[in-house]
Amino acid sequence: MTAISATSVHETHAERKNYLNRDSSFMSWAGTLDHKRIGLMYLTGVMFAFLVGGLFALLVRLHLWDATVDVATGVKSGGLFEPGKYNQYFTMHGVFMVFMFIIPAIPASLGNFALPLMLGAKDVALPRLNLASFYLWLAGTIMAIASMLLGQVDTGWTFYTPYSIYTQKAVVMMGLSVFVLGFSSIFTGLNFIVTTHKLRAPGQGWFRMPLFVWAVYATALLQVVATPVLGVTVLLLGFERLYHIGIFDPQFGGDPVLFQHFFWFYSHPAVYIMILPAMGIMSEVVSVFSRKPIFGYRLIAFSSLAIAIISFIVWGHHMFTSGQSELALFLFSFLTFFVALPSAIKEFNWVATIWKGSISLEAPMLYALSFLVIFAIGGLTGVILGTLNLDIHLHDTYFVVAHFHYVMMGSTAMAFFAGLHYWWPKMFGVMYSRFWATIGALVIFIGFNATFIPQFVMGSMGMPRRYAHYVPEFQGYHQASTIGALLLATGIAIMVGYLLASLFGGKKAEGNPWGSPTLDWTHTSTPPVLENFDDQPIVEREPYDYTLILEEAKQRVQNA
Amino acid sequence: MITSALHWAGAHAPALLSLGVPAAQDPQKPDQHWQLPVKASSFATEHDQLYTFVEWINYVFFFGIMAVLFYSVVRYRRRREDQPPASTSTHNTAMEVTWTVIPLIVVMVIFALGWKGYAEMSLAPGDSLQFEVSARRWEWSFKHPGHDEFYTRELWVPVNRPCQLTMSSRDVLHSFYIPAFRVKRDVLPGRYQTLWFKPTMVGDYHIFCTEYCGDQHSLMIGTVHVVTEAEWDAFMSGAKQPPWNAWTGDAAVDGKKFYQQKCSSCHSTDGSPGTGPSFKGSWGTTKPVLDTATGQDVQMAFDEAYVRMSVRDPNRHIAKGDPKYGPPSPMTKFSTSEVPDERIEWIIAFLKTLK
Numbered sequence: 047m048t049a050i051s052a053t054s055v056h057e058t059h060a061e062r063k064n065y066l067n068r069d070s071s072f073m074s075w076a077g078t079l080d081h082k083r084i085g086l087m088y089l090t091g092v093m094f095a096f097l098v099g100g101l102f103a104l105l106v107r108l109h110l111w112d113a114t115v116d117v118a119t120g121v122k123s124g125g126l127f128e129p130g131k132y133n134q135y136f137t138m139h140g141v142f143m144v145f146m147f148i149i150p151a152i153p154a155s156l157g158n159f160a161l162p163l164m165l166g167a168k169d170v171a172l173p174r175l176n177l178a179s180f181y182l183w184l185a186g187t188i189m190a191i192a193s194m195l196l197g198q199v200d201t202g203w204t205f206y207t208p209y210s211i212y213t214q215k216a217v218v219m220m221g222l223s224v225f226v227l228g229f230s231s232i233f234t235g236l237n238f239i240v241t242t243h244k245l246r247a248p249g250q251g252w253f254r255m256p257l258f259v260w261a262v263y264a265t266a267l268l269q270v271v272a273t274p275v276l277g278v279t280v281l282l283l284g285f286e287r288l289y290h291i292g293i294f295d296p297q298f299g300g301d302p303v304l305f306q307h308f309f310w311f312y313s314h315p316a317v318y319i320m321i322l323p324a325m326g327i328m329s330e331v332v333s334v335f336s337r338k339p340i341f342g343y344r345l346i347a348f349s350s351l352a353i354a355i356i357s358f359i360v361w362g363h364h365m366f367t368s369g370q371s372e373l374a375l376f377l378f379s380f381l382t383f384f385v386a387l388p389s390a391i392k393e394f395n396w397v398a399t400i401w402k403g404s405i406s407l408e409a410p411m412l413y414a415l416s417f418l419v420i421f422a423i424g425g426l427t428g429v430i431l432g433t434l435n436l437d438i439h440l441h442d443t444y445f446v447v448a449h450f451h452y453v454m455m456g457s458t459a460m461a462f463f464a465g466l467h468y469w470w471p472k473m474f475g476v477m478y479s480r481f482w483a484t485i486g487a488l489v490i491f492i493g494f495n496a497t498f499i500p501q502f503v504m505g506s507m508g509m510p511r512r513y514a515h516y517v518p519e520f521q522g523y524h525q526a527s528t529i530g531a532l533l534l535a536t537g538i539a540i541m542v543g544y545l546l547a548s549l550f551g552g553k554k555a556e557g558n559p560w561g562s563p564t565l566d567w568t569h570t571s572t573p574p575v576l577e578n579f580d581d582q583p584i585v586e587r588e589p590y591d592y593t594l595i596l597e598e599a600k601q602r603v604q605n606a
Numbered sequence: 607m608i609t610s611a612l613h614w615a616g617a618h619a620p621a622l623l624s625l626g627v628p629a630a631q632d633p634q635k636p637d638q639h640w641q642l643p644v645k646a647s648s649f650a651t652e653h654d655q656l657y658t659f660v661e662w663i664n665y666v667f668f669f670g671i672m673a674v675l676f677y678s679v680v681r682y683r684r685r686r687e688d689q690p691p692a693s694t695s696t697h698n699t700a701m702e703v704t705w706t707v708i709p710l711i712v713v714m715v716i717f718a719l720g721w722k723g724y725a726e727m728s729l730a731p732g733d734s735l736q737f738e739v740s741a742r743r744w745e746w747s748f749k750h751p752g753h754d755e756f757y758t759r760e761l762w763v764p765v766n767r768p769c770q771l772t773m774s775s776r777d778v779l780h781s782f783y784i785p786a787f788r789v790k791r792d793v794l795p796g797r798y799q800t801l802w803f804k805p806t807m808v809g810d811y812h813i814f815c816t817e818y819c820g821d822q823h824s825l826m827i828g829t830v831h832v833v834t835e836a837e838w839d840a841f842m843s844g845a846k847q848p849p850w851n852a853w854t855g856d857a858a859v860d861g862k863k864f865y866q867q868k869c870s871s872c873h874s875t876d877g878s879p880g881t882g883p884s885f886k887g888s889w890g891t892t893k894p895v896l897d898t899a900t901g902q903d904v905q906m907a908f909d910e911a912y913v914r915m916s917v918r919d920p921n922r923h924i925a926k927g928d929p930k931y932g933p934p935s936p937m938t939k940f941s942t943s944e945v946p947d948e949r950i951e952w953i954i955a956f957l958k959t960l961k
C-alpha cells in the first residue's frame with residue numbers, strides 16, 4: 047500500500063463532497079448506480095424486514111406464554127390467537143427473516159458497500175444489475191406483504207407439499223415473491239463474482255484479498271448455482287397449486303417428498319449463503335481488533351470454498367425421518383460431519399488470532415465475541431443433530447429450532463451487527479455512543495441465550511416445533527423463552543436507538559477509527575467520495591499487515 | 607410472569623449446575639437424563655447413552671474453546687493505544703493439522719455410533735405384533751391386532767414385545783413421534799412407512815405429530831398405553847373387552863363418541879367456528895351448497911342422504927360461508943374401514959340429537 051496514511055487522506059478531502067451529501071434529490075437515490083448508496087438502501091430494507099420478522103417472533107412467543115392443551119380431552123386453553131392465526135405468524139416470521147433479511151443482509155448491504163472498497167475498485171462490475179437486484183428485492187418484499195394481506199399463508203417458510211397445494215391460493219403469490227427474491231440474490235452473486243475476478247487493484251493477488259472478499263465470493267458462487275433450483279421449485283409448486291400438474295400432489299400421481307429434496311437442495315446451501323459472509327466479517331473484525339494478522343489465512347479461505355462445495359451434498363440430513371433409503375441416510379449423515387469440520391477449523395483460527403493479540407473491546411469486537419460463543423454452541427449442537435439415531439428423536443422439535451437460531455440468528459445476525467458497527471463510521475462518517483453500544487451488545491447476548499437455551503431443553507424433552515398449543519409440562523420452558531425474547535427485543539431496540547441517534551448529531555468519526563489495514567479504510571475518505579478512490583490504489587502488502595497502523599499509533603501517543 | 611420464571615429456575619437449577627448429572631433419582635424413572643424424557647422403549651437406553659457421550663464431548667470442546675478465548679481477551683487486552691500484539695505468528699502447521707485431525711476422528715466415531723443405533727431401528731424383528739396407523743388432519747387412528755377397525759387417538763401395546771406400525775396418511779404429511787420411545791417417522795400420503803419399538807415400561811406416553819399439517823397440527827396428539835403382558839393377553843383372548851372395541855350399543859351414545867373421534871376436530875356442535883361448519887341446529891334445515899359436478903349453487907336438505915354423501919365424497923358439495931371450505935374441500939374422504947357404513951348411521955343418530 048502506498049505510504050499515505052488514513053488520517054491524512056481524511057484531512058485532505060475533509061471539505062469535499064462525499065457520496066452521501068453530493069446530491070440529495072430523490073432520484074439521485076432511487077436511480078443511483080453507486081454501490082455504496084445501493085448498499086445503504088439494502089441496509090434500510092433488510093433492517094425493516096428484520097424488525098417486521100422480529101415483531102412476528104414476539105407475537106409467537108407471547109402467544110406461547112400459556113397456550114396449552116389437555117391431552118386427554120384435546121381442549122386447548124390460553125394463548126392469544128387461534129391456531130390458524132398463530133400458523134400464519136410463524137410463517138411470516140420465517141419468510142421475512144430467511145428470504146428478506148438473513149439471505150440478503152450481509153452480501154447485499156455490507157458486501158455491496160465494502161466489496162469494491164476492499165478491492166480498490168470504483169464500483170461493482172455491473173452497477174445497473176446491482177440496482178436491478180435491489181428493485182427485485184423490493185418487488186419480492188411487496189409481493190410477500192401483499193400475499194400476507196390478501197390471503198392467509200400458513201405453510202411455514204418451508205412450503206412443504208402436499209399441504210401447500212391444498213391450502214389457500216395466497217401461497218402462489220408468496221411462492222412468486224420467493225422466486226423474485228431469488229433472482230435478486232442471483233444477480234447480486236453474479237455481480238460479485240465478476241467484480242472479484244475483474245476489479246481487484248493491481249498487486250492484489252487472490253491471496254492478498256481480505257477474507258471478507260473470499261467469503262462473499264464463495265457465497266456468490268452458492269447464490270448463482272443453488273438459487274435457480276429454489277426458483278424452479280416454487281414455480282412448480284405454483285403450477286401444482288393452480289393446475290394440478292401432478293408433480294408433488296399424490297392425488298395426481300406426484301411425490302410430495304420430491305419437493306423436500308428440491309427445497310433442501312437449495313435451502314441447505316442457503317444456510318451457508320447466510321453464514322459464509324458472516325464468517326467473512328468475523329475474520330475482518332477479529333483481526334482488526336486483535337491487531338494481528340489472521341491466523342491461518344489460507345486455511346480459512348479454502349475452508350470457505352470447501353464449505354461451498356460440500357454444502358451441496360448434505361441436503362438429505364433435513365429428511366432423516368422421511369423414509370429415505372438406508373444408504374442415503376448413511377451417506378448424508380457421513381457427509382454432514384464433513385461440513386462441520388471447516389466451520390470448526392474457522393472457529394479455532396479466530397480464537398488463535400485473538401490469542402496473544404492486542405485486544406480492543408470496541409462494539410464490533412463485542413458482537414464478534416458473542417458470535418464466537420454462540421457459533422460454538424450452534425456448531426456443537428449440530429453435531430448432535432447430524433448423528434443419525436439422535437436426530438430421529440430430535441428432528442422437528444424445538445431442539446432443531448434452537449440449533450438453527452443459534453446458527454442463523456445468533457451467529458449470522460451477530461456477525462451482521464459486528465459488521466454494521468465496524469463499517470458504520472465509514473458509511474455515515476459518524477460514531478455511535480460507545481457506552482450504549484456496549485450495553486446493547488450485552489443485552490442482546492444475554493437475551494438471545496435466555497430465549498434459546500430453554501428451547502434446547504424442551505426440544506430434547508420432546509416438544510415438537512410449530513405447535514400453537516403444547517402439553518402443560520413444557521410451560522416453564524416456554525415462559526423462560528418468552529422472557530428471553532422480550533430481553534432480546536429490548537437489546538435490539540437499544541441498538542436501533544443508538545445507531546439512529548448517531549445519525550442525528552453523533553460525534554464525527556475519525557478517518558480510520560479502528561486501525562484497519564485494508565483498502566476500504568486506509569485509502570478512502572470517511573465517508574468515501576463518489577468513486578471511492580482518487581487514484582488507483584496499488585497493493586504492496588499482505589492483507590493483514592499492521593506495521594503502518596502500529597507506527598501511526600506510536601506517533602499519536604508520542605505527539606499527545 | 608416473574609413468579610413462574612423463578613419457579614422454572616428453581617426446578618431446573620440443580621440440573622443446570624450439575625451439567626447433566628441427574629440430581630435426585632425418581633425410582634419410577636430410572637436414571638433419566640435431565641434433558642430427555644423418560645425411557646420407555648428398548649431404543650431409549652442406547653439413544654440416551656450416545657446423547658450423553660456426545661454431550662460430554664461437546665462440553666469439553668465448548669469449555670476448552672471458551673477458556674482460551676476468555677483468557678486471551680483478559681490477558682491481552684489493549685491497555686495502551688499503541689500496544690502491539692504479543693505475537694504476530696500467522697500460522698503453525700503442526701497445530702492446524704492437530705485441530706483438523708482430532709475433530710475429524712471424534713466426529714467419525716460419533717457418526718459410526720449414530721449409524722449403529724439407527725441400523726437397529728430400521729429392521730423390525732420377525733415376531734413383531736402388527737399395527738396399522740392411519741393419519742389424517744388431525745388425528746391418529748390405530749388398527750390393533752385381531753380387530754379390523756381403526757380406533758382414534760389412543761393406542762394400546764404390551765410391554766416387552768416388539769411392535770411394528772405400518773403407517774399411511776390420508777391427506778398431507780404427518781410425522782409419528784413418541785418421545786418416550788425415541789422414535790419418529792414421517793407418515794406420507796400414498797405410501798406405507800414402517801416403524802417399530804419394544805416398550806419397556808408400563809405407563810401412558812404422549813404421541814405427537816411433528817410434521818406441520820395445518821390448523822390443528824398441535825392438537826394432533828394422542829396417547830400410547832403400555833399395558834402388562836397379562837392384560838394384553840386378556841384383551842387378545844377376549845377375557846377382557848379391549849378398550850378399542852368398547853361400544854354401548856346405543857346408537858346416539860356411541861355415535862357421539864365416534865363423532866368426537868372422527869369429526870369434532872373440524873365440526874363443532876356448539877356453533878363455534880372451525881375448519882368445517884358447525885353442526886349446531888343443522889339437522890333438517892335446507893342450505894345452499896356448491897355442486898362441484900355442475901359448478902352451480904343448489905339447495906340441499908341436511909338429512910341422512912346428505913351426511914352419507916358428505917362422508918364418502920366431501921368434494922361433491924361444498925358448504926358456503928368460509929373460503930376455507932374449498933373447493934377443494936379439506937375434509938377427508940373417509941373409506942369404509944375408517945368410517946364403516948353403520949357408524950355413519952350412529953353419527954346420524956347423534957346429529958339428530960343436536961338442537
Ligand SMILES: [Cu+2]
Nearest residue numbers: 780815819826
Ligand atoms: Cu399431522
Ligand SMILES: [Cu+2]
Nearest residue numbers: 815817819823
Ligand atoms: Cu402435524
